[in-house]
Amino acid sequence: MAVQNISESVYVGMCLKIGTPQQVASRRDIVDSKEMLINNEMLNNPITVMLSGSLGEGFRLSGSDMDYMHWPxxxxxxxxxxxxxxxxxxxxxxxxxxxxxxxxxxxxxxxxxxxxxxxxxxxxxxxxxxxxxxxxxxxxxxxxxxxxxxxxxxxxxxxxxxxxxxxxxxxxxxxxxxxxxxxxxxxxxxxxxxxxxxxxxxxxxxxxxxxxxxxxxxxxxxxxxxxxxxxxxxxxMNHTQFLTYGLLKLFLKEIINEGLRDEDKLLCSYHMKTTVFWAIQQNALPRWCPQNLMDGFWVCFKLLLKWVYEGVCPNFFIPENNMFLSNIYGEAQKTLFTRLYRLYENGLALLLHSPSIRSYIINVLCNPRLVICTDEHTLISEVEVDENIFDEVYANDSIYTLDLHECEKNLHMVEQLLGLPLTQYHIVMLQKLTATILQRTAFTLHSMYTNTGSNKQLYIVDKVACRFVKLAAKFGFVSDMLYIAMYYYKSFRYRDALSVIDTIKVKLAQPYLMYDSHVDRERYTEAVGSQSLSTKMRQAVAQNIKIVDEIFYINALIPEQQSSKQNNVFILFIPPHVLLYMLEFLCSRHVDTMRAQRTLDDLQVLVHHDQGQLVPVHLRDISWEILGICQQITGNLQAALYSYQQSLRQDPHNRIQTATRQRIQDLHL
Structure with missing residues (x-):
């Protein structure tokens, strides 16, 4: 009974650490939606791209690499x-x-x-x-x-x-x-x-x-x-099997390889995956369920121990391929076996060495009669599920082409994909990708015709581009409305931009807004609970704004875009509230100087005093930079210098330091 309780408790812990069945399914479907779009035959792309490895499988463990396969x-x-x-x-x-x-x-x-x-x-x-x-x-x-x-x-x-x-x-x-x-x-x-x-x-x-x-x-x-x-x-795999695989990955990282130099790490995650495959196929455990998660882990560990003892790890598809042949033999093999056997002798207590798992075992040992519920709907709230889904949508929201014909084909492809039997996760991802394609198309059109088109052409193109950014705002996150304001600013319609900014301010100030893991759960549930993901995204979720390097949305940020590109980062990430104030300041300078000063004061208060709620810690570099740019525009060079220096002291997430140092030089103080 104690082992069963430990299994259930660890199952709960693994669901919280690795994901519930719903979370894992949503991750896979969201990635699948993006790949269905970018790899579709209609686009005639010369290369197919596939996310592989842990992220492709549905894990979101810290330290996981992005593994991509490309083939012609x-x-x-x-x-x-x-x-x-x-x-x-x-x-x-x-x-x-x-x-x-x-x-x-x-x-x-x-x-x-x-x-x-x-x-x-x-x-x-x-x-x-x-x-x-x-x-x-x-x-x-x-x-x-x-x-x-x-x-x-x-x-x-x-x-x-x-x-x-x-x-x-x-x-x-x-x-x-x-x-x-x-x-x-x-x-x-x-x-x-x-x-x-x-x-x-x-x-x-x-x-x-x-x-x-x-x-x-x-x-x-x-x-x-x-x-x-x-x-x-x-x-x-069923979810218990998937969590067993995840538990083995944690066991490898936090116990087997803990404290070892990279060259001394003989076992890798692929060996763990192989043990799970063999254990499932050989029916080593009659039933994989939350109550016997520990039994499943133990079966796999014993199989791994046997392989290390024999020096043979058979590839799951080609067993003649011994994956230990080139590195686990001789003294290294003996040392590894001794290390693993000592862990084996500790029984399940060996998992007490895992920071991720320890507390879930101790809970049961201290409360043997503890009743544990493994139902996923009681483990994680609707709000937490939504938060993870929208973070996943945001992470996968990238379209690489700027060619208008390609944008058109992408939109047609989305239309075709929507005719397939899709999950709600597929749909919400395709919805956001549609918004992004429309935004890119609008700004690409504007840049193509600004200097070359006739007045009539410009009028028609501008009308189409305006419609696209407005339509995108109806598909995307609340924060996607900022692209309308950026478009109006870029086309010198400052009053129109300010009107949109006033609307965005109201929407971003809603008490139920979800942004960067900050949300009032009760109010969010009251406002959009049980609504579709599509509705939630449009009405109650904000995300950081992505400024891609190929498009100059705001001329004042061109040096920062060029700096990040030189450092192999091709997107600037800006908190929506910071960008909102920057746009309000830039537009107000042309129509209402008093408002411009008030906006700059608000931006200064936000950047100086925010505790990570509206200005995430990892985006303080660009936030201080934007404050400095606005201060420099008004002629307050000492304040601008301080802001630029603060920007250099932050985590260099956006890789804008080259631009910041150049701005400091240009102050001539």
Whole structure:
């Protein structure tokens, strides 16, 4: 009974730490919506992009990297020449896979026709009279394609974007399931279900640019990647199985690898995932439910311990691929086994060393008769669920194109996607993406025709652009109304902008507004409780404003946009209240100087005295900067200097320091 209570208590803790079933489902659907849009065939994008790894699977653990896979749509890997007839060779470059000289799970990739893109050709070497795509050379060529300045890390280009770490893997895709993984199909008797198996096989596999350390052609070999299949397997888990996987990830990070140098960390999250896959498929636990979460964890830990003892970790899809072969052997293997066995001897008490889990075990040990409710609706309130969903929507709200034709195709694509059977999470994400596309289209139109169009053209374009930013405000967050004010300011309609600003002020001052994890739960529930996510987003949620580097919304912020771009950050993030005051100040200067001074005073009070409620701590750099810009415009150079100096002392989230230092120099004090 005690173990069952501990299991239920840890289940609750893991739901709060990792997410309830609803939260995890919403994360996956929101990411899925974005990928359905950016990867749609109608857009004719040359590259497909997929979020993989922990974030793609639905985890939001601190310290998780953003892992992306990119592959060219006009290249396909085939396993033998009989598969050539499935393709039009005018449209696809075919790559032949040859695993005959490689360890299990790895392969060489040949170009039979020796015709491909310049980028792929530059990564080719000649072997036995044929062109072979070298994995090491391809890594080098593609490392910094997505994010300039990335450094090689395994098969990826790695670095940081703002405060987030990323890994981008450029790979190739095969539409066919690998022959070496055919045994996996035969093993799928009880899990995953047949429709998942069929879906996995139908989607083939990928090849990432890294060879086996002990292979004959390490620098040229490619690893067969089952990332897409693994994502589908994780999605087919029930929530207890998913939390078991999450618990193993925490166990690895907070206990096994705690205090170790990176080079001494022999086990990784992929090993944890593999143990869960095998444990589920082998029916190691008859029933996975909250009451036996600890049993599930223990089954997986024992399996891992067995693998370390034997020095064999069989890949889930190609068991002949021993994933311990190159690093867990000899003295390192013995040391790791000893370390794990000592933990094993402690029994479930070993989890008392985990800061994330400890309190949930202690609660039960101190209150053995504690009754624990594992129903997700009692674990987390509607307000908390909404908060997580809207943060997720905001994080995935990015459209990369500025081409008007592409914007048009994106809008048409959204229209088509809305005809599919979608969840509420799909719909709210597509709604926000629509708002963003409309905003980008409006500002792009304005910049294209301002200096080149005739008066009649300008009038028509302006009318269309105005309609777009107003329409976007009806789809997006409350804070999206600021784009209307920015558009009016950019087109010199200061009174119109101030009228919109007055409306926004009222909306941002509502007591039920949700912003940056600050919300009056009772009032929020009274105002929009039980409404659709779409309604909640439009009426009761504000988010920070994204100023993308390709569009100059406000000329006064151009140096900051250029500074962040130079530092590989392509978006400025500005608190809505700070931007509101900046726009009010800039517009009022032209029509009401008294109002301009009052607004500047309000902005100063906000930036100086806010306790993280309206000016998030990580955005104080841009907030102090904007205050300094406004002070400098009025001629108060000493105050501007102080503000710029304060900006330099903050967390450099927006990477605007170059602009700040230049502004200080330009003061000539």
């Amino acid at each position: 749509n006009n290249h396909r890997v085939i396993w033998d020449f009989s598969q050539v007839h499935f393709y039009n060779t005018q449209e696809h470059t075919l790559i032949l896979c040859d695993s005959s000289e490689s360890p299990p799970g790895f392969t060489l990739l040949w170009l039979p026709l020796e015709e491909t893109s310049h980028m792929v050709m530059s990564a080719c070497v000649r072997m036995n009279g044929m062109l072979c795509i070298s994995s090491s050379m391809y890594r080098e060529v593609t490392c910094s394609l997505v994010f300039p300045g990335s450094s090689p890390h395994g098969p990826c280009g790695s670095g940081s974007y703002g405060s987030l770490e990323y890994d981008t893997a450029h790979c190739f895709i095969s539409d066919f399931w690998p022959p070496s993984a055919s045994s996996w199909i035969d093993r799928c008797h009880s899990w995953p279900p047949p429709h998942v198996v069929n879906d996995i096989i139908r989607n083939g596999c990928h090849f990432v640019a890294i060879g086996h350390k002990l292979g004959n052609h390490t620098g040229n070999e490619w690893r067969i990647s089952f990332s897409q299949a693994e994502y589908k397997l994780v999605c087919s």
